[in-house]
Every structure is written in C-alpha cells, then in structure tokens.
Amino acid sequence: MIPPLLTILLLLSVVAAGQKKPADLILINGDVRTFDAKMPRAEAVAVSGGKIVAVGRNDEIRKLAGERTQIVDAKGRLVLPGFNDSHVHFAAIGNKFSSLDVRGLTSAEAVAAKAAEYARFLPKGRWILGSGFAAEFAQTEGKRLHELIDPATPVNPLLLYSADGKWAFANALALDLLNDGRSSTTANGSGERSIDGIISGLAMRQIASAVPADHLRNWPEILETASNYAASFGVTSVQDMHSDELAEVYRQLDRAGKLKTRVYDCSPMSAWPKLVKLGIRAASGNVMVRTGCVKYFSEGDEAEFPELRRDITAADKAGLQVMIHAIGPRANRIVLDAFEWAAKKNGPRDRRFRVEHAQNAFSEDVPRFARGAIIPSMQPWLFSRAGPGIFGRHLRLHAPLAFGSDAPMVGINPLLGIAAAVTGPGGISVEDAVRAYTGGSAYSEFQEKVKGKIKVGQLADMVILSEDIFKVDPERIARTRVIATILNGSVVYLHRSEN
Ligand SMILES: [Zn+2]
Known part of the structure; x- marks a missing residue:
C-alpha cells in the first residue's frame, strides 16, 4: 500500500506534468484572420518561445496566461x-535617414516635425545631418526652431547646414560637444556654445568634426534604422535584393537584439561560387537571417542569353x-526561356525560380509562370499604373504570386500595395492581396511552413491594424495604420496612440 503522503505527491506531479508552461505573450480581443484554412478566424493567440502555441477563443487562450505573461489587447481590431x-x-531604406534635406521646409515647425520623424527610427546617438536652409531662416525661424528641436530630438545629435554652408543649426546634444560639454552661453562663431543653436566658424567646424567619418557607411546603424522603419509598417520579414552582402551585419544586429525584421539577404549572381564554397544553399541560416539567393538583372538583350543561361544553370545546380x-x-521572355532551360537541364527539384517585377510580359508568356512553378515577385504599388489585372490572371492560373514594395x-507600406492590388478593373480580393504579401512571399523564400499564417507551430509574427481592411473601401485601406507589430512574440512597434 502506498502511504498517503506519497499518494498526494504523486497526484501533484501528475497535475504538474499535465499543466502547460504559461505563455510568454497572449493576444486577446482580436479579429484574427489566421490564413489557416482549418480555423480562418479566431479571437486570441498564445505565444511561447517565439512561436504560436495556441489559437482560439478568448476564454480558452486566457487560461494559458501566467503571472509574467504579456497581454496584448487588440480591442476588437483586425489582426x-x-x-x-x-x-x-x-x-537604401536606412540610408534615406542618413541626411535630411531641409530645402523647401520654411517653418520651424516643419523642420522640427521632420527631425522628430528621423529621431523615431534612428538608433540612439546616430547623427541627424542635413542642409538647405535659406539665408534668412536663421533670422525668421531660428529662435522658434531652437525651442522646438530639443524635445523632438532627445537622443540624436543634430546638425543642419544653411544652403550656402556659412552657418548651421545644432541641437543641445550637438552643442554639448563644444568645450567638452562645459556649458557657456556666449556668441556664436567663437568656438563657444551658442545660445540659440545657430553656429558658424570655429564652433561649426568643431561640431562637424565630431560627426563620425563613416556616417554614410555605418551599416549596423543604417540597417537598424531600416528595421525600425519596417516595423512601423507591420513588415516583419524582408527579402533584401540589394546585393550588398550585409548578412554578417544583420547577424550582428540580431545578436545585439536590435533586429526587428527577419531578413533573406540575397547576393549578386557573380557570388554564387563563393556561396557554394561556404556551404550555403537556398534559404540557409536561422529564423532571423538567411542567405542563399542570387540575383541578376536582365534587360532583355538577346546577346546576354548564353551567359544568363549558363549562370542560372550552375547556381541552380x-x-x-x-x-x-x-x-x-x-x-521576361528571355528569363523564362533561361529558367525553363536550366530546369530541364538540372532535372526536377523544388527550386522556386523567381522573376523580380515580372511586369509587362507577353500575354502568351504569362501561363509559363504557373506551368514552371516560377514565382512572379511583383510590386503592386510601384506598378499601380499598369493595373491589377495581371495578379488575378496569375492567381487563376495558380502561379505562386508574391508581393513586395x-x-x-x-x-x-504594404497597405499601399494591398490597396493598389484590389482597386480598379481586374482587382483581386483583399484576402488574396494579403495572402500574396504574407504566405505568398513566405513561399517565395521557402518559409511557408514557418511564416505567413497565424497557426500553431508558426513563428509569432503578427500585426494589429487600425481598420478592418476587409470591409472598408480601398481608399481607406491605403490610410490604415499599424497599431502594433509583433515579431517573434515580442511587441516591436506600438503606435503612439497606444502608448
Ligand atoms: Zn529592386
């Protein structure tokens, strides 16, 4: 016979084993569109270890909360x-924030608003540099700007030059660099601190000399900026076509906890032998940073065809x-010809060739995408004038359509692309447009098993929107804001209204 105390202990351990570890994060009160055919809609989602562990009703999911679970209340909004x-x-996205063009900004308010926008996305300490002030700006708006600029730029030194380069405007953080931060309040140009932020001469040169020489090539800061920016639009994954081979910088940012975007970093076609030597294949890496895609440019010149065919075949092999x-x-025809040739030569494989843009193909060539399982990687907002009819055609043919910007x-902003894809004659459904911008693009990078759905086992990447884009008219889709962005089960962006 088992002694009573031991019985109780045994029972307790059974209960403990049956009890799940509390979730890290729970999203509740959502109008959750899962894109999972088995359960297309839900109210709540539980996340643990960066992955979705449960999807269902509020009451079911709430039970998975523990004391330390972060609760995100979607307040009935679309998820x-x-x-x-x-x-x-x-x-290049990050580098847009490396310089601020103040030409045409005539009021202090406009300059401060622009500087504040930069400060929202730049890492702490990164300089805000720019130029273009008209000569009279210092007299008419300088004092006002001085009052507005410091609250707008609390953690970024700022230096904005006049168009003629004779004077500049600096914020408090930049001015602190003069005299080793010892404050003094006398005239400008003498090397001492200016009282109104307007500086010239030696003071201007001293501040300018504090700007890091690699400002335009500081890739960790530049990519962190791009990642912060992308998060504010609900973009949790990007496929980087820039052929700059910055994968190591992405990894470094990820290790530092500063990467808010999953990245598939593509290399130029010419790099393929190097990648192979490193053991890299399509979609190699971890859930945050992957490589193994090579990109090439076709202008449609027949003369390039033999080389194109040779390189594609070798890289694919x-x-x-x-x-x-x-x-x-x-x-498009030359690329499709080359893809078909390489696929025939190398034999069947899940290769997922992609045509970037895939715009204005001959009508009779359009079915070749679906037939060859070739991905049309398209940008509905960039090519909005060409009309959305082509997307519907690809979908009816069952081509693996992927969307980007x-x-x-x-x-x-993906909502601009979704709005463009659904507007006008031949526009596709909002559901199909969202799918091309989530599951479709996940497929285009071999990640459809882990991304693109709100489904148990997938990565916990979600976005909460201000409007129900399935109901509002397309014009309002384009104006819809992102309320929150969740990456890997962490809130990486929250709209001001929710703070
Ligand atoms: Zn491009």
Whole structure:
C-alpha cells in the first residue's frame, strides 16, 4: 500500500506534468484572420518561445496566461500575420535617414516635425545631418526652431547646414560637444556654445568634426534604422535584393537584439561560387537571417542569353535560389526561356525560380509562370499604373504570386500595395492581396511552413491594424495604420496612440 503522503505527491506531479508552461505573450480581443484554412478566424493567440502555441477563443487562450505573461489587447481590431516584403533594398531604406534635406521646409515647425520623424527610427546617438536652409531662416525661424528641436530630438545629435554652408543649426546634444560639454552661453562663431543653436566658424567646424567619418557607411546603424522603419509598417520579414552582402551585419544586429525584421539577404549572381564554397544553399541560416539567393538583372538583350543561361544553370545546380529582374516583354521572355532551360537541364527539384517585377510580359508568356512553378515577385504599388489585372490572371492560373514594395523606390507600406492590388478593373480580393504579401512571399523564400499564417507551430509574427481592411473601401485601406507589430512574440512597434 502506498502511504498517503506519497499518494498526494504523486497526484501533484501528475497535475504538474499535465499543466502547460504559461505563455510568454497572449493576444486577446482580436479579429484574427489566421490564413489557416482549418480555423480562418479566431479571437486570441498564445505565444511561447517565439512561436504560436495556441489559437482560439478568448476564454480558452486566457487560461494559458501566467503571472509574467504579456497581454496584448487588440480591442476588437483586425489582426493579420506579419507582412513579408519580397523585394526591398534595405540599406537604401536606412540610408534615406542618413541626411535630411531641409530645402523647401520654411517653418520651424516643419523642420522640427521632420527631425522628430528621423529621431523615431534612428538608433540612439546616430547623427541627424542635413542642409538647405535659406539665408534668412536663421533670422525668421531660428529662435522658434531652437525651442522646438530639443524635445523632438532627445537622443540624436543634430546638425543642419544653411544652403550656402556659412552657418548651421545644432541641437543641445550637438552643442554639448563644444568645450567638452562645459556649458557657456556666449556668441556664436567663437568656438563657444551658442545660445540659440545657430553656429558658424570655429564652433561649426568643431561640431562637424565630431560627426563620425563613416556616417554614410555605418551599416549596423543604417540597417537598424531600416528595421525600425519596417516595423512601423507591420513588415516583419524582408527579402533584401540589394546585393550588398550585409548578412554578417544583420547577424550582428540580431545578436545585439536590435533586429526587428527577419531578413533573406540575397547576393549578386557573380557570388554564387563563393556561396557554394561556404556551404550555403537556398534559404540557409536561422529564423532571423538567411542567405542563399542570387540575383541578376536582365534587360532583355538577346546577346546576354548564353551567359544568363549558363549562370542560372550552375547556381541552380549548386542548390541556390535564383531570382532575375525582368521588366518588359522581351526581358521576361528571355528569363523564362533561361529558367525553363536550366530546369530541364538540372532535372526536377523544388527550386522556386523567381522573376523580380515580372511586369509587362507577353500575354502568351504569362501561363509559363504557373506551368514552371516560377514565382512572379511583383510590386503592386510601384506598378499601380499598369493595373491589377495581371495578379488575378496569375492567381487563376495558380502561379505562386508574391508581393513586395521595391522600397525605397516607393514607400515600404504594404497597405499601399494591398490597396493598389484590389482597386480598379481586374482587382483581386483583399484576402488574396494579403495572402500574396504574407504566405505568398513566405513561399517565395521557402518559409511557408514557418511564416505567413497565424497557426500553431508558426513563428509569432503578427500585426494589429487600425481598420478592418476587409470591409472598408480601398481608399481607406491605403490610410490604415499599424497599431502594433509583433515579431517573434515580442511587441516591436506600438503606435503612439497606444502608448
Ligand atoms: Zn529592386
């Protein structure tokens, strides 16, 4: 017979074993569109270890909360899987914040608002540099700007030059660098601190000399800026077409906990032998940073065809993913020809060739995408004038359509792309447009098993939107804001209204 105390202990251990560890984060009161056919809609989601562990009703999911669980109340709003932008130039997005053009900004309020926008996305300590003030700005607006600028830029030194370069405006953090931060309050130009932020001569040169020489090439800061920016638009994954091979910088940012975006970092086609030597194949890496895609550019020139065919075949044979830029009927035809040739030569494989842009293909070539399982990686907002009819055609043919922006060519905001894809003759449904911007782009980077749905086992990347884009008219889709962005089960962006 088992002694009573031991019985109780045994019973306790059974209960403990059956009890799940509390969730790290719980999202409740959401209008959750899961894009999971088994349960298309839900109210709540539980996350543990960066992954979705339960999806269901509020009362079911609430039970998984413990004392330390973070609760995100969606307040009845629409919740979607995080957006995945299949075509960006990430460093160029970040670099847009490396200089501030103040030409045309005539009021102190406008300059301060612009500086505040920069400060929202820049890492702490990164300089805000710019130029373009008209000569009279110092007299008319200088004092006012001095009052507005410090609250707008609390953690970033700022230095904005006049158009003629004779004087500049500095914020308090920049001025602190004069005299080793010892404050003094006398005239400008003498090397001492200016009282109104307007400086010239020696003082201006001294502050300028404190700006790091690598400001425009500080990739960790530049990519962190781009990541902060992307998070504010609900973009949780990007596929970086910039061919700058910054994967190591992305990894470094990830280790430092500063990367808010999952990145598939593509290399130029010419790098394929190097990648192969490093053991890299399509979509190699971890859940945050992956490589193994090579990108090439086709202008539709027949003369390039033999080389294109040779390179694609070799890179594909080595297990890399090949994506080729093509705009216009001839370019699309040459790329499709080369892809079909390489696929035939290398034999069947899940290779996921991609045509970047895939715009204006000959009508008779459009079915070749679906037939060859070739991904049309398209940008509905950038090419909005071409009309959305092509997206519907690809979907009816069952081509693996993926959406992106080509930012910074145009804004990274996926809602602009979704609005463009659903508006006008031949527009596709909002559901199909969102799918192309989530699951479709996940497929285009071999990640559809872990991204693109709000489903148990997938990565916990979600976005809460201000409007129900399934109900409002397309014009309001374009104006819809992101309320919160969740990456890996952490809130990485929260709209001001929610703070
Ligand atoms: Zn591009």
